[in-house]
Amino acid sequence: MLLKNTYNEFVKILAKPRSYLGIGALTLLIAVILFAMKADGSSFISFVTSSFEQTLSFNGNILNGNLIAFIILQMLIIHIPLLVALVTGDLISGEAAMGTVRMLASKPISRTSIVLSKFIAGAVYTLILTIWLGFLALIVAKWIFGTGDLIVLNSDGLVILQEQDIIWRYGLAFIVAFLSLLTISTLSICLSAFADNSIGPIVSTMAIIILFTIIGSLDVSVFDTIKPYLFTTHMASWRSFFEDPIPMGKIIQSVVILLVHNVILVVIANVKFNKKDITS
Amino acid sequence: MEKETVIKVEHLAKSFGSFQAVKDVSFTVSRGDVFGFLGPNGAGKSTTIRCLLSLIKPNAGKIELFGKSYTNSRSEILSKIGSIIEKPDFYKYLSAQKNLEIFARISGASVSKSQIGEMLEFVGLAGRGGDKIGGFSHGMKQRLGIAQTLLHQPDLIILDEPTTGLDPQGIVEIRNLILRLKNEQNKTILLSSHQLSEIELIANRMVIINKGKSIVEGEVQDLLNAQELVVHLEVDAVAKAKQVISSHFSNAQFVGETANELEVAIEKSQVPNLNKALIENGVLVFALEPKRKLEDFFMKIVQS
Ligand SMILES: Nc1ncnc2c1ncn2[C@@H]1O[C@H](COP(=O)(O)OP(=O)(O)OP(=O)(O)O)[C@@H](O)[C@H]1O
Ligand SMILES: [Mg+2]
Numbered sequence: 144m145l146l147k148n149t150y151n152e153f154v155k156i157l158a159k160p161r162s163y164l165g166i167g168a169l170t171l172l173i174a175v176i177l178f179a180m181k182a183d184g185s186s187f188i189s190f191v192t193s194s195f196e197q198t199l200s201f202n203g204n205i206l207n208g209n210l211i212a213f214i215i216l217q218m219l220i221i222h223i224p225l226l227v228a229l230v231t232g233d234l235i236s237g238e239a240a241m242g243t244v245r246m247l248a249s250k251p252i253s254r255t256s257i258v259l260s261k262f263i264a265g266a267v268y269t270l271i272l273t274i275w276l277g278f279l280a281l282i283v284a285k286w287i288f289g290t291g292d293l294i295v296l297n298s299d300g301l302v303i304l305q306e307q308d309i310i311w312r313y314g315l316a317f318i319v320a321f322l323s324l325l326t327i328s329t330l331s332i333c334l335s336a337f338a339d340n341s342i343g344p345i346v347s348t349m350a351i352i353i354l355f356t357i358i359g360s361l362d363v364s365v366f367d368t369i370k371p372y373l374f375t376t377h378m379a380s381w382r383s384f385f386e387d388p389i390p391m392g393k394i395i396q397s398v399v400i401l402l403v404h405n406v407i408l409v410v411i412a413n414v415k416f417n418k419k420d421i422t423s
Numbered sequence: 424m425e426k427e428t429v430i431k432v433e434h435l436a437k438s439f440g441s442f443q444a445v446k447d448v449s450f451t452v453s454r455g456d457v458f459g460f461l462g463p464n465g466a467g468k469s470t471t472i473r474c475l476l477s478l479i480k481p482n483a484g485k486i487e488l489f490g491k492s493y494t495n496s497r498s499e500i501l502s503k504i505g506s507i508i509e510k511p512d513f514y515k516y517l518s519a520q521k522n523l524e525i526f527a528r529i530s531g532a533s534v535s536k537s538q539i540g541e542m543l544e545f546v547g548l549a550g551r552g553g554d555k556i557g558g559f560s561h562g563m564k565q566r567l568g569i570a571q572t573l574l575h576q577p578d579l580i581i582l583d584e585p586t587t588g589l590d591p592q593g594i595v596e597i598r599n600l601i602l603r604l605k606n607e608q609n610k611t612i613l614l615s616s617h618q619l620s621e622i623e624l625i626a627n628r629m630v631i632i633n634k635g636k637s638i639v640e641g642e643v644q645d646l647l648n649a650q651e652l653v654v655h656l657e658v659d660a661v662a663k664a665k666q667v668i669s670s671h672f673s674n675a676q677f678v679g680e681t682a683n684e685l686e687v688a689i690e691k692s693q694v695p696n697l698n699k700a701l702i703e704n705g706v707l708v709f710a711l712e713p714k715r716k717l718e719d720f721f722m723k724i725v726q727s
Contacts, residue, residue: 144498144529147528147529148528148529150528151525151528151529154517154521154524154525155514155517155525158514158516158517158521159516160516241512241513241514241515242509242510242512243512243513243514245473245478245508245509245512246512246513246526246571247529248476248477248478249476249477249478249501249504249506249508250501250526250529250530250531251497251498251499251500251501251502251529251530251531252498252529253497253498420439420473420478420479420480421473421478421479422439422473422478422479
């Protein structure tokens with residue numbers, strides 16, 4: 144039943160116009176960034192590198208696909224959650240809004256299976272979005288801008304990564320970025336179990352992300368104890384793969400915290416949906 | 424041999440917050456019944472049906488379907504039921520065919536694409552299977568709803584006001600469909616309605632519920648005993664009319680009166696004599712309208 148309903152969820156996601164809105168918006172955003180970089184990328188780069196130019200001399204193609212991919216990831220990891228939540232925040236509440244949840248919940252399939260199939264479908268959608276992001280950011284950008292060494296500005300200075308030392312870092316970075324987005328997906332599906340309309344969960348998901356991000360960026364000691372437990376703190380973890388040496392301990396900690404978030408949110412959503420009186 | 428009990432509801436109660444939507448509902452449906460579930464708007468019909476389908480959890484009472492309870496046998500029970508609750512809702516962005524495929528996939532039975540096509544034809548939607556539900560009229564959705572309830576060949580069919588919003592032709596079609604399901608396939612059908620006339624045409628048993636309580640249950644034939652009538656009279660002098668009636672008909676009962684109206688419970692055979700006696704004694708009769716007792720009773724419930 145779980146498999147059959149997961150298949151159903153795919154059929155529904157594939158037929159919903161909003162699913163393509165996410166992919167379309169992502170494509171458009173990246174196209175805009177690529178265009179901007181192509182048109183005026185060198186001045187954007189020199190803004191960053193000028194402070195080092197006295198001490199270092201850069202040679203080769205700095206404005207290459209590897210750097211563009213880094214810039215795209217950096218910029219979009221804040222915005223893609225909205226595109227994810229647009230689809231996933233509707234998965235349970237949309238059924239309530241449409242009235243179809245009555246039909247679903249009066250079929251011989253457990254409510255737990257219904258919830259789990261939604262999470263699986265949401266995860267697959269998020270994965271597809273991440274892969275599309277990776278394709279556009281890395282493959283298309285490299286095709287347009289060529290390849291080269293990656294120069295990254297970190298809090299503790301400039302890191303220069305050799306061209307052949309980069310691709311595996313991106314591979315791992317995208318896995319962690321996927322896990323971050325998966326947490327958004329899970330959060331919005333969880334909120335969606337509490338709502339009878341789809342706007343509520345989408346807006347709440349974004350509100351939570353914004354709130355947590357602000358808490359995370361405020362340098363106030365009262366927040367210091369909770370900061371490490373906010374999932375938003377760990378959403379930037381993918382960046383750590385571009386440090387030298389890679390702080391594996393820190394990354395593993397982030398991955399564990401994100402995974403724990405996912406498990407807890409799935410459990411909450413499941414308990415809520417199982418207890419819910421379906422009155423819509 | 425005793426007929427198998429398909430639905431058994433005992434002292435069901437359900438509150439939403441402090442509001443008690445269902446207070447005390449009990450009834451029993453046997454295999455092969457077309458069971459009428461009659462009550463005015465807000466009586467608690469849909470709430471009871473939602474409990475029957477495990478959509479909401481009752482606060483008290485017992486529900487048994489096919490002799491089993493939801494605590495142990497939920498999916499076994501639900502695989503034998505087809506239902507429409509309130510109005511049929513579908514995925515608007517999918518075609519009729521795809522919608523049926525989705526529900527068939529989780530119905531517990533294997534349903535082929537060609538069976539879905541046949542079902543669409545059966546409910547009069549042949550050729551519309553590929554159209555998106557978004558463009559369907561209410562009547563078409565209602566028909567698709569019926570198709571959805573029948574797809575997996577359920578033993579028990581629960582229809583919550585299936586004829587709301589249908590044109591007279593559509594209402595007759597649904598009625599005939601229900602009778603065919605009963606007669607040709609020996610299905611058990613629970614049918615809710617707020618119209619007695621609808622129930623009495625197709626149901627063999629029924630229960631009346633009002634304000635969350637079941638009031639009467641039994642064979643439709645017995646309950647609607649056509650011999651017992653309530654006669655509504657409009658006369659010039661109510662007091663005089665009462666006097667005449669009591670002196671001529673010892674078994675007549677007065678069930679209501681206003682300034683110039685009177686209601687008398689009396690047997691059908693006595694109605695012509697009642698009229699004659701009033702006229703012969705100088706009472707002017709402006710209107711005389713006999714109604715069956717239960718119908719009168721139900722009308723009063725609805726009006727109150
Ligand atoms: N989710 C809910 N929250 C609060 N009250 C509710 C809810 N659902 C139903 N009710 C109330 O419970 C009562 C019974 O409602 P129900 O829908 O069961 O009536 P019904 O007999 O099906 O009526 P109708 O003929 O109008 O369909 C109504 O007064 C309704 O307002
Ligand atoms: Mg109702």
